[in-house]
Amino acid sequence: MRRRFGLRDRVMMAYGLLALGLSVLLALVTFNVVSDYLTSQRESSAVVETSDNAAALHYGLYGATPPCRPREGTECTAAVAVSNPDVMALLNALPSADSAASLVFFEGQWYSATGKPSDLPADMVTAAQNGTELHRRITVGGQQVLAVGVPLSRPGEAFFEWHPLTSLDSTLGMLKVTLILAAIVTALLGLAVGRLASTLALRPLAELTQVAAAVARGRLDARLQAEDDPDLGGLARSFNQTAATLEQRVIADARFAGDISHELRTPLMTMLNSMQLIQNHSLELPPVVREPVELLGDDLDRFRRLVIDLLEISRDDGGDQGSREIVRIGDLVRAAADATAGRELTTVSPDAEGLTLQADKRRLERVIANLVDNAEHHAGGCMGVSVKAGGLGVIVYVDDAGPGVREADRERIFERFGRGDGQRRGIGLGLAIVARHVEWHHGTIRVKDRPEGGARFIVELPAKTS
Template sequence: MSGPESRPRLPLRFRGLRGRVMAAFVLGASLVALLLAGSVYAVSTSYMETQRVRTVERAVAVHAEILRLRLDSPRITAAEALESLHLTPGTIAMLQWSTGSSVVGADVGLPAVLEQAEEVPSAATEVTIDGHPYLRAVAEVEDGAVLHEFAPLSELETTLRMLRSILLASAVLAVAVAAALGAWAAQYALSPLRQVARTAARIASGEHDLRLPRAADDDLSPTVDAFNTMVDSLQQRIERERRLVSDLSHELRTPLTTLTTTASVLAGHREELSERPRAALGLLVEETTYLRGLLDDMLALARAEAGIHRSDPAPLSLSALLSHLLAGRDTGPVVLDLADDGMVRGRRMELERALVNLLANADRHGGGVVAVRVDNDGAEVRVTIDDAGPGVAPQDRERIFERFVTSSRSSGGTGIGLALVAETVTGHHGRISCAERPGGGARFVLTMPALSRPADTGEPAATQH
């Protein structure tokens, strides 16, 4: 049984707003073309057929009058009078009287059903002779003599066939033009939305001073003004958060530093204390150290989310940075593959802290770092860090980058280190992911744009405030 999954789906480019605009243009043009073509064909067919009938009826009436005048002369026979008529090419004339008939214009005799017709039709009718359509018109001559004329309809049918072809071609051309016009209209109508999307993406990546330029279009001005107002409000909120972070940093660090110093002084006199105060002092030192690390991570995460940076982006080598960090660590044998320089553009202190957090995470929860690799394909730089731990459950591989979330393999930690890594990497237009290392363990992959990546050419014409 076929379900919704088995139904054919349209390509992506025809499933969005652009596809709907194009479909509306094509459908509207198809309906209009169909109605116009059908109307033109129906009116033209009716008109030409009516004119053909009138022409044949007038011709047979005139010919009947001519025959009446010529048959008044005893020296002209009916056959001679019929042959003297000037018939249009292809027309068959038959003069029928009570004792016989005479035919002009046909190589063979007419069917018996026509020759033996007893009733004279009052209007022209269509008949078929030797497989060809004819229009039959009848007029009385005199003394029971009847003139039958059969005008060919092949020329009229050829004309109508050509008219159908022209109307069909015109309808197809109209639909094609409508499709092209719909594509252009969709492209033109959606260009402001794409500009808004690109500007919003750049603002989300940290360029908070960007604004959309003023629009001359009265329909777009409210949207542009609302967007810029929203960004202004967002920037004001970020400024307030920055001030809050700065105030919290100052207010929390001072008492925590005092508490840490006091605990250190007491730890220097540990031997003077009895067993129970000594155990309590150990817990105090441990918790103040944990609290100091938690505060540092929280403030660093808050600064990263608020866009507060201590330095400007500059070219740096991730390979050199990793070599420096690994040189001062007692982590046992580590397989290093730093052949690529891994040049990126970033803030050294923030990237160094992110890499330190990744290495510390591998030491604390993954049994230690076993391999570090840097790859550069010209567009992106990938840093791969493998550990020897039990790995991360598939359902936790995205959650561990959220705040205060630890995986099932965790044996301590604040749950902020990886969240800070994710925020730092995102601020550098990169991404971080967790996967399973071949052979067991966890594999963290940090990806950032390479320094040699060509600049994008499709940036919106945004303004700086």
């Protein structure tokens, strides 16, 4: 599945790409400027050194006759060579601090201290012999060198040197690597700055997300604290006003449901007592009346549980804070589960016997009772309740023998009036109460398939050893 970048990631990538683009541009400009400067300096120094060596060789070959350059536009007097000059001795006497080879074409013959005339380009030799001073990059023995040709005083005679460019190429290579590393480091710094900037810029959004999530979980008193922010104040005030209106509406609805439930308790108790009296004399009733009476009794029992659940829901929605006390979780689960089922079905593992929990006993007992009652009446019977150490501290398993819960319904059954796929009968408030009370204890609840068939409800609560 293709991953989508969030706003924080996009801001970070924008900073990183901007930093990378600027650093690459700066690196290219820097490399071009520095490489051009270093190359120009290297060529200038090579030309100056070759010209100085050519002047020194001139005096050895022609004596005090000044060099003549036809390109200078002056009249040239043909130089006269010194009688029997030792050309090789003169070449060997030249300083060679920077040159790799020295060659001279004198009186129709090549003289070379080092290097071969065949390595020089023919057009370069011809140009120097015709009086043109020039330089060019060439490759000699697989190595880049700068060849410099300087004409001597007599036409057809010239002096050549080539200078290695290894040091220049090494310097430029090092500069290139340095600039590449600098671009990478700059890009990484840009990503880090982008991450920091996005974190600071999106911090109010993160706070809004947290507060909205808290409201969604039922904490209707959660509010944003950015009302004084000049940029976010309007959003914060609008959100807080919406949350306050929602809280007032929920409290009003809870109060209404509570009032209705309280009002229903008196006639309900009258009906239940009357039904109990009728059921006690059911044998005296005509056969055709007994079945409707039994059906009416079942519906009255469902009505009783609905009123109790509505009272519980309205109590929570009305802001009942409850009270916490230390309880031994194993004993509480055993008592609540066995009493609801009317038989012993709870197993507490030895590692969970000593676990305690800061809990509201009424809420926690209601959690266990509702899960067991749900299994008994709507899921084929409760197959067992077990308490083990693990998870957040303690894990309670409630197994039933029903058809199980489909994957698509495993979240919906914990919503109010959520009945899953319709195979489970019930009012739809019992599991919603369970989810609310488990969350009140900072725990979690989920449902999965039992290995032997049916459903397994798993409650994790934060407990500790007593």
